[in-house]
Amino acid sequence: MPDFLQRFDRSSLTLRVAFGVTLLLVIGGLLVxxxxxxxxxxxxxSAYDRLLLGAANDIASSIAILDGRAVLELPVSAFELLALAPDDRIGYRIIGPDGSTLTGYDEIIVPSERGNSRDRFFDGTFFGEDARFAIVTKRFAERTLNGTMQVIVGQTLKAREGMAYEITRQAVYVLIISGFAMACLAAVVVWSVLRPLKTIAGGLRDRDPHDLTPLDTAVPKETAVMIKALNGFMARLDRQMNSMRHLISDTAHQLRTPVAALRAQADLLADEADPERREKIAERIQSRSAGLGRLLDQLLSQALVVHRGDSARREEVDLRDIALEVFEEGDHRLLFPDKDVSLNVGEVPLPVLADAPSLSEALKNLLNNALKYGEAPIVVGAAKEGGSLCIYAQDAGGGPDAEALSLLGERFSNDTPTRQSGSGLGLAIAHSVACAFGGTLDLANLEQGGFRAALVFKAAHDGQSQ
Known part of the structure; x- marks a missing residue:
């Protein structure tokens, strides 16, 4: 049975609909x-009971009293009514007031009388065959005859059964015709329902493999759900492919110069005989290698946050925990021991729907920029400002001018301060994280002095989409 169900699940929709319609028709046909x-x-x-009752009334109306005796002449009309069932045997019995049979068949047994109804019916047998009988009573109050006479008329059941089977047969004929019509209609409906799927399949089949633009196909509402899901999937795939292209482009763009410089320094070191100059060259190689390592870290961090922005499940994250985690890791104490860094978080939770590792990576980049280019003291914190929540890195420096500030966050911008000794990827990573979770990157000189880089989000309970 499980194998059958598995095969059925993999079967075509047409076969499923055909099976469903057939099952419905079979069950419905049996019930009908x-x-x-x-x-x-x-x-x-009901019909033949009326015939029996009519014949019994005709016979009862023909009974008369003559010289104190019941006189009966069987009416032809009564038998003409019963002749409407030509294949059935007919039986009758007339019982006098004293219970004796005046005429007819003594084999007809009358059951004990129940109720006071003048006319009634009962089932019995007539010479070994099932039969149906009608009883009509007639009251006489004559001087010479006083009492009730019973007229019993019956017939076998062949005509009744034939009529019942005929009605059933006609109903089955109608059911077969209507079932065939329903099957044809179901086939048309299935064809109509599956037609949009063929249109979608044709559109996908004829597309260029690199074309990930949204499908624009006019389809019914029910199928539009699948189109929406496909477009969402292709949009995520497109973002993933773009991030891969950017990673490759960034890597090629950024590694070319440092690698060439390392190779040149290595060639100089190999040809240099002066120990003092060799030591200086070795120091430059070490410095270049460290810079290259930082660059690779940033490139991989950018690829990580872009990937997690599309694939990681959004969860409720307290921004205070992110700031506390980055502060307690203590990388700044090792890399910049001469700069004072403090933590500023409140007691009120700051929940957002995001990915904690991505937020941590973004805040680390903001902190590193503040440590490299800002002035102490430096503050890492989380706060609520109006209806928004933010995590930030703030320093006491004057910050860049307005023109340079407008360029911050762009990859490899030659005019940004970060270009002096870095790649400019730190703020680009922070900007990617902010966009991935419905936020913004806010870079601003503060009125009270200093410069702040912040990731600003909506609160989780304000309806941020997952």
């Missing part, structure tokens, strides 16, 4: 057939 047969039996019983 049972209902039609029950209705046919009831209709046949």
């Amino acid at each position: 057939s049972i209902a039609a047969f029950a209705y046919g039996r009831e209709a046949a019983r």
Whole structure:
């Protein structure tokens, strides 16, 4: 059974619909057939009971009293009514007031009377065959005859059963025709429903492999959900591919000069015989290698945050925890022991929907920039400003001028202060993290003096989308 279900799950939608329609028709057909047969039996019983009752009334109305005796002449009309069921046997019995049979078949057994109804019906047998009987009573109050006479008329059930089967057969014919019509309609509906899928498949098949622009196909609302999901997936894939292109471009752009410089310094070192000059060259090689290592770290950090921005699950993060984590790691104490760094966080939680490692990486880059180009004291903190929440790195320096400030955050900008001894990737990484989680990178000179770089987000309870 599980294998059958697995095969069924992998089957086509057309086969599923066909199976569903067939199952519906079979079950519905059985129910309709049972209902039609029950209705046919009831209709046949009602119709033929009326014939029996009419014949019994005709016979009862023909009974007369003559010289204190009941005189009966069986009416032809009564038998004409019963002749409407030509294949059935007919039986009758007339019982006098004293319970004796005046005429008819003594084999007809009348059950004990129940109720006071003048006319009633009962089921019995007639010479070994199932039969249906009607009883009509007639009251006489004559001087010579006083009492109630009973007229019993019955017939076998062949006509009734035939009528019930005929009604059932007609209902089944109608059911077959309507079922065929439903199957045809289902086929048309399935074809109509699957047509948009073929259109989508054709559009995807004819696309250039590098074309990741959104699909613009007119489809029904139900199929539009799949189009939306496909477009979202292609947008994420496009961002991933762009990040890969940027990583390759950044790496080629940034590594070419440092690697060439290292090679040149290594060639000079190999040809230099003066120990003092060799020592200076070795120091330059060491400095260049350290700079190259920092550059590689930034390139990999940028690739990491771009990847996590698309793939990492958004969770509620307290910005105070991010600031505390970066401060307690203490890298600044080793790299810049001469600069004072302090922590500023409040007691009120600052929840945002984001990815904690990405936020930490972004804040580390902001702190490193402040340590390299700013003036002590330097503050790392988290705060709430109006309806927004932020984490920031702040220094006491004057900050860049307005023109340079407008260029901060652009990769490899030659006019930024970071270009003096770095790649300019630190702020670009912070900007990518802010955009990935619905925030902004805010760079500003403070009125009270100093320069602040901050990641600004909406609070988690303000409806930031996941």
